[in-house]
Amino acid sequence: MSSWADRRAERDAARSGFLPDRIVHLHATRLCNLACRHCYSESDPGRHAALDPGSILAALRILRAEGYTAVSLSGGEPLVYGPVADVVDGAKALGYRVTMVTNGLLVSPRTDAVLARLDGLAVSFDGLAGTHDTVRGRAGAFARACDAVRRLAAGGRPVGAAISLARDAIPELPDLADHLVDLGATALQIRPIARAGRARALPGDTFYSASDETRLYLVVMALQEELRDVHVHGDLAPAHGLWEDRDAYGGLLGTCDTLPFATRPLADLVNPLVVTDAGTLKPIAYDFDARFDVATVDGLSADAIAEYKRQRLPRLQLLVARALASLRGRHGLVDWFDYVTRASERFTGQLARGA
Amino acid sequence: MPPGATPASELSTRLSRRLANFKLSDAAVNALADRITVEGLSIARFDPCIYGICLDYYTDKLPALASLSKKKGVVKWEVFPYGIIEWDRFHVRMAFEVDELEGRGLNREFLG
Numbered sequence: 001m002s003s004w005a006d007r008r009a010e011r012d013a014a015r016s017g018f019l020p021d022r023i024v025h026l027h028a029t030r031l032c033n034l035a036c037r038h039c040y041s042e043s044d045p046g047r048h049a050a051l052d053p054g055s056i057l058a059a060l061r062i063l064r065a066e067g068y069t070a071v072s073l074s075g076g077e078p079l080v081y082g083p084v085a086d087v088v089d090g091a092k093a094l095g096y097r098v099t100m101v102t103n104g105l106l107v108s109p110r111t112d113a114v115l116a117r118l119d120g121l122a123v124s125f126d127g128l129a130g131t132h133d134t135v136r137g138r139a140g141a142f143a144r145a146c147d148a149v150r151r152l153a154a155g156g157r158p159v160g161a162a163i164s165l166a167r168d169a170i171p172e173l174p175d176l177a178d179h180l181v182d183l184g185a186t187a188l189q190i191r192p193i194a195r196a197g198r199a200r201a202l203p204g205d206t207f208y209s210a211s212d213e214t215r216l217y218l219v220v221m222a223l224q225e226e227l228r229d230v231h232v233h234g235d236l237a238p239a240h241g242l243w244e245d246r247d248a249y250g251g252l253l254g255t256c257d258t259l260p261f262a263t264r265p266l267a268d269l270v271n272p273l274v275v276t277d278a279g280t281l282k283p284i285a286y287d288f289d290a291r292f293d294v295a296t297v298d299g300l301s302a303d304a305i306a307e308y309k310r311q312r313l314p315r316l317q318l319l320v321a322r323a324l325a326s327l328r329g330r331h332g333l334v335d336w337f338d339y340v341t342r343a344s345e346r347f348t349g350q351l352a353r354g355a
Numbered sequence: 356m357p358p359g360a361t362p363a364s365e366l367s368t369r370l371s372r373r374l375a376n377f378k379l380s381d382a383a384v385n386a387l388a389d390r391i392t393v394e395g396l397s398i399a400r401f402d403p404c405i406y407g408i409c410l411d412y413y414t415d416k417l418p419a420l421a422s423l424s425k426k427k428g429v430v431k432w433e434v435f436p437y438g439i440i441e442w443d444r445f446h447v448r449m450a451f452e453v454d455e456l457e458g459r460g461l462n463r464e465f466l467g
Contacts, residue, residue: 214384
């Protein structure tokens with residue numbers, strides 16, 4: 001019988017970063033029926049540009065061959081993207097698991113058909129009614145989002161909630177969690193509001209001190225115990241725990257002459273991969289620094305990926321290595337994806353090899 | 356359950372609310388986090404208990420028992436092999452006394 005250490009090593013060899021799946025985050029448009037105060041992509045009703053569905057599916061075909069297995073649709077609001085059903089169907093035909101994050105306002109009989117084809121769906125929340133409606137800039141947004149959760153759950157669809165909290169909304173979390181579970185949510189993902197996009201203009205006290213992060217982390221832990229039948233996940237993790245789990249990045253960091261990048265699928269090296277509404281492929285996050293861009297949707301090909309691996313991937317390797325190393329011996333909590341994204345903005349340094 | 360004792364689920368509910376509410380000071384929250392964070396151990400479960408808070412951790416290395424003993428607020432700890440499923444993994448259960456949180460009354464009922 002293999003040891004736990006052997007099985008863990010096998011598990012780590014199969015991992016690509018801290019996510020359980022190899023994911024493409026697709027932002028087909030920044031058109032949205034809301035203009036939320038904290039939107040990381042600065043989406044609003046005036047942003048009409050959108051990616052061509054044919055280009056999206058052509059790129060997804062190449063990325064499927066590169067090992068990606070899941071597509072997560074966001075934006076903007078995915079349900080205002082006209083060809084969303086075509087993209088969902090096309091991605092599923094390619095073998096992807098397809099999920100969506102929606103503000104819930106357009107969940108109705110008119111969207112039932114496309115929603116029924118998804119493998120997972122999350123409705124986004126920012127707090128209880130008063131807080132949520134203020135952040136969303138729309139009276140009644142909370143009620144409509146709750147209606148979406150209720151409707152989806154009643155239809156037998158597994159539905160989660162993606163909760164992004166400002167500092168002063170932390171006290172609302174237990175009641176919000178209870179309410180969402182009562183409506184039928186089976187998963188809650190909880191994170192502090194990120195200082196990105198439109199959120200950068202919010203007052204400083206919107207964001208978290210180290211004590212606030214600790215508080216949120218402990219509340220999430222208590223909710224995990226309290227809501228035993230619900231998957232409760234927090235994006236904050238102990239820095240030292242992430243350092244100890246660094247083997248999850250062995251695919252990106254553990255290279256040598258016998259294990260070159262060239263022979264490895266992109267999904268082993270860059271995960272998640274973000275597709276922006278401008279058609280840019282970025283590692284990890286929508287606002288990751290442009291110096292780390294992978295490719296473009298229209299220019300994507302096996303040759304383009306090979307060139308990326310030769311010329312620019314070593315830069316990402318160095319960034320991630322430095323970010324992980326900085327966690328060693330560090331106390332406190334980290335939202336890893338936000339942490340490494342902020343590090344990308346500050347990155348300076350020579351490449352280990354390459355251009 | 357003894358008369359007047361608080362059901363565990365209700366105690367846990369109050370725990371999440373007490374933690375979320377800023378009436379529990381930053382200092383108290385930080386002290387709690389400092390107590391329950393143990394180098395090398397991954398927290399698996401977090402639960403009010405008669406001592407205050409009990410945590411279950413998992414690790415693939417036998418923890419430094421002396422350091423556990425010296426950890427502030429530790430009332431008791433247990434280390435045992437995880438069992439048949441994972442022979443070389445350890446399960447550490449630690450109980451912390453937490454004065455700031457609900458459950459102190461429960462302590463008194465059981466401890467007399």
